[in-house]
Amino acid sequence: MIYRLFMQGKNTNLIAKTLTEQGIPTPSGRAVWKQKTIESILRNEKYKGSALLQKTFTVDFLEKKKKANEGEIPQYYVEHSHPAIIDPEEWESVQRELARRKSDGRRTNNHSPFSGKIICGD
Numbered sequence: 001m002i003y004r005l006f007m008q009g010k011n012t013n014l015i016a017k018t019l020t021e022q023g024i025p026t027p028s029g030r031a032v033w034k035q036k037t038i039e040s041i042l043r044n045e046k047y048k049g050s051a052l053l054q055k056t057f058t059v060d061f062l063e064k065k066k067k068a069n070e071g072e073i074p075q076y077y078v079e080h081s082h083p084a085i086i087d088p089e090e091w092e093s094v095q096r097e098l099a100r101r102k103s104d105g106r107r108t109n110n111h112s113p114f115s116g117k118i119i120c121g122d
Helices: 002-007 012-021 035-043 088-104
Strands: 051-053 056-060 065-068 076-078
Touching: 002 012, 002 035, 002 088, 012 035, 035 088
Parallel strands: none
Antiparallel strands: 051 076, 056 065
């Protein structure tokens, strides 16, 4: 549903509001959806059946401090590591749309199918 709504032109904030209003719990069981949760779901390769390993690593074993891997250690990308929830082509379409919307730079409220379609020449 999240992927479908996004490809229909809805933004992540409106998708979060819709899911909250419908009473659908978040992956962690919370009642209120956040925009960041929707963004994470849309970008997560696990939904298409792949896995990026070692996204984070433990810096200090005693204090259990973790850090995002920014090239300090190798990462491994495993395709077809588990059954896909989302069709891989659909996932790739969403990634292209995310990139397009980011490069577009315009903010829309997406309450109307015409939002963001007309741009003032001035």
